[in-house]
Amino acid sequence: MRVPDLTLPPLFASVVSRLPATPPNLALVTLLNQLLKRGVLPADMSLLAGRHFAVDVLDAGLRLRFGADDNGFVLDDGHAEPDLRFAANAADLARMMLREEDPDTLFFNRKLTIEGDTELGLIVKNLLDSVDWSETPLARFMAA
Amino acid sequence: MKPLPELVCPAGSLPALKTAIDHGADAVYMGLKNETNARNFAGLNFDEKSAAAGIRYAHDKGRKVLMAINTFAQGVDISRWQRAVDQAADLGVDAVILADIGLMDYACRRHPRLRLHMSVQGSATNYEAVNLARERFGVVRAVLPRVLTVDQVRHVIEHTDVEIEVFGFGSLCVMVEGRCLLSSYATGESPNTHGVCSPAKFVRWEQEGAATASRLNGILIDRYGAGEAAGYPTLCKGRFDVEGDTYYALEEPTSLNVLEVLPSLLEIGVAAIKVEGRQRSPAYVAQVTQTLRAALDEAARNPQRFSVKPAWQAALAKLAEGQQQTLGAYSRPWK
Ligand code: SF4
Numbered sequence: 297m298r299v300p301d302l303t304l305p306p307l308f309a310s311v312v313s314r315l316p317a318t319p320p321n322l323a324l325v326t327l328l329n330q331l332l333k334r335g336v337l338p339a340d341m342s343l344l345a346g347r348h349f350a351v352d353v354l355d356a357g358l359r360l361r362f363g364a365d366d367n368g369f370v371l372d373d374g375h376a377e378p379d380l381r382f383a384a385n386a387a388d389l390a391r392m393m394l395r396e397e398d399p400d401t402l403f404f405n406r407k408l409t410i411e412g413d414t415e416l417g418l419i420v421k422n423l424l425d426s427v428d429w430s431e432t433p434l435a436r437f438m439a440a
Numbered sequence: 441m442k443p444l445p446e447l448v449c450p451a452g453s454l455p456a457l458k459t460a461i462d463h464g465a466d467a468v469y470m471g472l473k474n475e476t477n478a479r480n481f482a483g484l485n486f487d488e489k490s491a492a493a494g495i496r497y498a499h500d501k502g503r504k505v506l507m508a509i510n511t512f513a514q515g516v517d518i519s520r521w522q523r524a525v526d527q528a529a530d531l532g533v534d535a536v537i538l539a540d541i542g543l544m545d546y547a548c549r550r551h552p553r554l555r556l557h558m559s560v561q562g563s564a565t566n567y568e569a570v571n572l573a574r575e576r577f578g579v580v581r582a583v584l585p586r587v588l589t590v591d592q593v594r595h596v597i598e599h600t601d602v603e604i605e606v607f608g609f610g611s612l613c614v615m616v617e618g619r620c621l622l623s624s625y626a627t628g629e630s631p632n633t634h635g636v637c638s639p640a641k642f643v644r645w646e647q648e649g650a651a652t653a654s655r656l657n658g659i660l661i662d663r664y665g666a667g668e669a670a671g672y673p674t675l676c677k678g679r680f681d682v683e684g685d686t687y688y689a690l691e692e693p694t695s696l697n698v699l700e701v702l703p704s705l706l707e708i709g710v711a712a713i714k715v716e717g718r719q720r721s722p723a724y725v726a727q728v729t730q731t732l733r734a735a736l737d738e739a740a741r742n743p744q745r746f747s748v749k750p751a752w753q754a755a756l757a758k759l760a761e762g763q764q765q766t767l768g769a770y771s772r773p774w775k
Contacts, residue, residue, distance in 0.1 A: 343482075395455075398724035401759050404670050404693075411647060415482050415640035422483030425721045426453040426490075 303355045303385055321371055324351075325362050328369040331427075338426055341366050343419050348376045352383035380416045383409040393424070444740045445705065446712040448506065448605065449729045452484045452719055457494040457505075459722040464733030467504035469537060470494065471718065476524040477508045478561055479718040480635030491531055504534035508718075510559035512540045512632045522546050529554050537583070538562070539632075544577040557605070558582040561632060563619055565592075567599035574602050581605055581711060586612065587769045590701055594708040603711030608698045609728055610716020611761045612768055614676050614691040622675045626656045638673045645673075662693075669693070671762040693762025699748045701770050702739050724759055731755045 331337040344364040349372075351360040363372040384392070388407045391397035399421050402408035410417050449465035451457035460468045471477025473485045486494065491507075498505045507528040513521040521540065525547045528536045535555035538544050539562040547556055560583040564570050573579040581603040584593060597604050613620070623637040624630040631637045642657040650666040654673040661678040664670045671677045671693020680689040698705065698713070705713065713736070715728050731752045739746045757765055 392723075395721065395723045395726075398721040398727075398759065400720055401724065404761055405758075406652070406664065406667070406670060409645075409647065409652070411645055414643040414645065418481050418640045419483040421721070422453065422481065425455060426483070428455050428458075430455075430458070 301387060303387070320358060321360055321362055324360055325369045325371055328362070332368050336427060336429075337423065339423055341368065344416075347379045347413075347416060348372055349420075350378035350381040351389070352381065353386050353389060354383055355385040378412060380412040380420065381410070382417075383411075395429075442706065442709045444736060445710050446504075446605075447608075447729070447732055447736060448712050448714040449725060450610075450715055450718040450720070451486075451494065451725070452479065452481075452717075453722070454486070454490045454494050456718075456720075456722045456725045458497055459726045460729050461498055461501055461503050463726050463729035465503060465729050467506055467534070467712070468494075468498060469506040469508050469714075469718070471508045471510075472524055472527065474520065474524070475514075475635045476511055476521050478510050478559075478631050478635045479508075480511075481719055482640060484719060488527065488531070491527075495531055495533060499532075506535045506537055506557065507531075507533040508537040508559065509543065510537050510539045510561045511635045512561075513543055514633060518542070522550075525551065525554075535581070541573075541577070544573070544579065548577045552578075555580050558602075560585050560607070565596075567596045570596060570600050570602045570604075574600070583607075583714060586614075586696060590704045590708065590770050593705075593710065593770075597709050604709075605712035605714055606698075606705065606710050607696055608713035608715055608732055609756060610695060611672060612691065612694055612696045612766065620676075623656070626659050626675055637675075643673050669762045669764070677762075692764060694764040694766050695756075695760035695762075696768045697753075697756050697760070697765040698767065698770060699735055699752060699756070700767055702735055702748075703743055703746045706739055706743060720759075727755055727759055 332339055341364060345366045348363050361372045363370045384402065384407055388402055392399050392402060399408060403410060446466040447464065448467045448469060449460035451460055451468040451470045457468050457470065470491065471479055471485045473487055474480065495505045509521060509524045509528065521543050525536060525543065529551040535557050536547060537557040537559045538547060539559040544556060547554055556577055556579045558564055558573050558579045563585055564573065564582050565585055565588060570582045573582065579602060583605040584596065586607050593604065593606060620637065621630050627639055627642045629636065629639050638656060644655045646653045651663050652670060653663045654661045656673050656675065661673045661675065676690045677693045679686055682689050715732065717724055735752055
């Protein structure tokens with residue numbers, strides 16, 4: 297299964313950006329905490345605690361915001377300037393998460409924007425890379 | 441016919457290691473989570489547990505694991521480097537990749553049965569250096585810096601029993617490796633001292649309208665226009681203002697790719713071909729390993745009629761830094 301090369305239509309973005317952002321944020325934070333609890337996400341929370349993150353799904357007009365504390369991921373009020381911001385279209389974010397595409401490749405090709413604290417960015421990227429999906433039911437979705 | 445070179449692939453994490461093995465690497469190389477290796481990036485590399493798991497995975501499939509301990513032991517306390525060698529030996533790696541001759545001495549005395557490879561950071565570019573390392577420390581393989589032509593590599597191979605490993609693909613470091621201090625001027629850290637030449641804590645990426653600017657400790661390295669391919673923020677790949685002209689004064693963002701000269705490398709008898717990129721993700725490892733595996737097997741099957749398949753070039757081009765590729769020093773037709 298490969299992610300098809302498509303960009304979401306502008307209409308989609310204009311609708312989504314008017315919806316309240318909390319449900320997707322809550323879903324993301326809940327998912328991350330689940331992965332953390334099951335040991336799938338081998339995160340050292342002390343490296344992430346107190347930091348604010350933003351993931352912009354550009355073509356979906358979706359701006360995900362969350363934070364972290366010593367115990368896990370938390371909802372973010374969205375007022376603080378994020379320490380780290382990833383931005384890309386939905387298909388490219390999906391490729392990155394499914395390991396079809398390397399973030400550096402997307403970055404070199406200018407399909408992925410990373411802004412903010414570069415060291416934090418590396419920690420997050422390397423954290424995602426070190427997840428051993430083969431140990432989880434999600435393995436069948438992964439490329440390779 | 442000469443045996444096919446080993447394909448040696450990068451592993452910055454356990455999933456990358458497994459991916460490399462699954463896609464046809466004969467050996468993988470890894471480092472520990474500290475400054476004893478030249479890719480000392482936050483969150484990258486192995487602790488004892490993941491290293492043991494990786495070694496087990498590789499050995500179960502009959503492949504090898506090499507441990508890079510390839511920075512130079514610093515300061516008064518070099519115990520961390522020695523401990524890394526001990527750890528590697530205890531873990532049962534197939535070889536350690538070392539640059540520091542003091543550490544080679546330690547390794548060959550303390551662990552006489554541990555295979556020693558000379559790292560590219562050790563900067564041996566001629567057979568006298570390689571043979572000396574064998575004579576003194578029992579080095580069995582040397583990785584050559586990316587500065588020699590195919591003929592020069594042949595010359596080294598013809599005059600030594602030490603196995604010779606060369607780079608096959610990856611971001612290009614233009615210096616005679618192990619001798620670059622460029623980043624020290626900007627950050628006080630360099631590959632040989634801190635295992636990294638664009639330390640993340642000094643790197644800033646900023647959107648400036650449609651352009652992206654990269655800065656290393658405040659120094660503007662480059663500004664990429666909307667459609668322009670980007671590269672790593674290393675000083676050597678920056679665009680500089682030289683007497684009123686702004687251009688890549690040292691090197692363009694580019695990756696080395698040896699596919700074109702693969703038959704020559706086989707013919708001269710290189711023992712191993714290495715892929716750069718422990719900092720890259722499993723997706724990169726999968727794509728490069730698979731492509732080079734296919735090319736090597738094809739070159740072995742059909743050395744006379746070997747030609748580079750467009751699909752291989754396309755797969756590698758996409759992964760290249762700055763989306764550009766070069767044969768680097770391997771081909772210097774004017775020479
Ligand atoms: S600054 Fe460039 S030449 Fe120097 S070590 Fe880094 S990549 Fe190599």
